Amino acid sequence: MPTTPAQPYDGSSDREIESLAEFDEVIATAGTLAGYRVQAVDLTARTDALLRADTTGAVFLGCPMTPEADTRVRAAGALVFPPVPGLPFDPYRGLLYTPDELFDGLADGYGSTPDARTYSWFQETKANGDIFASMLRSVHDDAVSDALDELLVGARVVGVMGGHAMARGTEEYAGAARLGRSLARAGLTVATGGGPGAMEAANLGAYAAPFEDGMLEEALRLLAKAPLFTPSVTEWAAAAFEVRSRFPDGGPSVGIPTWFYGHEPPNAFAAHTAKYFSNATREDGLLARCTAGVVFLPGAAGTVQEIFDNSTPNYYESRGEPRPMVLVDEGHWTRRLPAWPLLTALAEGRAMASRIVLVDRIEQAPEALKRAGN
Template sequence: MITRVDIERGITLPADLPYDPFRTSLYSCEELMRGWSPGDDHSATLDGQIYDRVSERATDEHELLAQRVHDFAIDRAVARLVARKPAVVGIMGSSTTQPTEAAYTRVAHLARLLSRAGFLVASGGGLGIMEAANLGAFLAPHPESELDAAIDELASAPPFDQQDRSAQAAYLKVAVAIRERYLSGGENLAIPTWVYSGEPISQFASQIAKYFANSIREDGLLTISFAGIVFAEGRAGTTQEIFQDAAKKADTDRGGERSPMAFLGKDSYTSTGLYAELEAQSKLWGPYPHGLFDEPADVVDYLMAHQPRRLIDRVASAEPERVRELVKARASRTARR
């Protein structure tokens, strides 16, 4: 067990770490894909090697300390990005949505429109809706027809399967080919975690803030989405994120600006009763700016009309520590609830 005396005397972190705890930048897809060749599955990548290391040393205190230092470094790198591009829109939704589904296409087109409107699109960096968000933003500089063609290509590939290495290899071959064809793509952000085994690297994220601690990753994505959050069709995890975000807004100081919430998929959110429940909470503890839509263009119009301008102006060009203070304040108010 690491004690206070150990800390005062100085602790040496493991020398053979496959990651740099003191890194000063976010990850790129190319860095995390290091070691991969066509035909390989995810385990061949640097990302896969880091995950294996996490699994093997789950109780090693020196390893855990190195991971905490790493996540702090990622926090600072995210703060620098957000200071430069404060109009962040987070997109949440199911990780199981396939490129063959209408919900995937709808989110990809939404992300493209948001990016072209000047927003920085951010996702959880996984599959499904998250992949669609990064894909749409990545292809934002290109014609809409190119995005549709890329979706068709992904739909023709085998779904990524954590238990099937051949399916992983086939999926990666298609996704990597699309990414390389459109480099350098539009700027966007993915915020994944090494908690989930075998989750592929987001091929369409221009910058990746990958964490070891899933709780930091989940709350962080909600908190930096100053310009709003879009909730696409999802499941239990998305439901949690909806009301976690609502709790942040409920505790915003009187007179403070609340970032808008946009729900994409009227049938989904009316049939589950989630939108009605949010409206009820908004009347009790809000109001929260929120809207329900089917069309991506309507979501963009809504978000642009409900921007928390003063908040975004405070974040813009701020020093990283000031950005972290603003993010921490938004998070800590929720914790006090």
């Protein structure tokens, strides 16, 4: 028997259902599921609604439902992608990760958390040539990108890039945290690579933004007892959750890490974590979404890559609106890793030349970013 094709999607998030509350609202107000996309919603308790609703052209992505409901919605014209058993992650997820979700079970050791188990699954499957596993990774990453785009609609996003090796308890780490706090207090959405070091510090600063200044100093003191994620990710993460417990409901920010670098855990201060399997998708998506510019703190290969990945669209920008780039630490970027001379040579005669700034001290970065954006 031929099935009814899925109805064309108009690109509106109003046609996506990503929670049980949204499902109930659509049923109550629209009275139909025709043409909707339902992502990772447990519908086992909504059999009656599924038996009654028009599901012509609907798509159900990883939604548990009773066999009776499954049979009925398929017969009525829906396309059903059933949940995949045995995975440590949901490839069809409709929302970004939270720190509590990624680190669930941390009390039993980091190895038992969904984050660590997903990395282990990735390590086992990434080289075995299983097309099903690679498809699941691709579906997952596309779902994460969709959720990230929905989160950032209308936001002025500023990226903070820097090395993972920056240790808690150092002045460099404290400076990066104060930078994140300043940017968040200026009304910007802070986005980082979502990992440890400079990335964690900037997310911590955004988390601290709603509190009095003394909160950040106390948080830095608590974190210093576990300076690095080696040798124990468990102790490193537990110190962050101690800060979150003592100072709940901090400010939001975004972290965009990857299981490609799975030996680097995500940090617990980004309220919204878009974690990817593909590092290429992650890097491109992170920089492309930094609509208000990027601050580059001292880093190594990854940060250098991000500088020039970000420079490429700026170089070819034809409307005279390249995004600001601020490099922090003159000695680092002109002598130790001399990216600045190459960057300025690349920018010569281009519109981007007026949007790139080199500063020596991290406290100069917010004003430099503002100046480069004008």
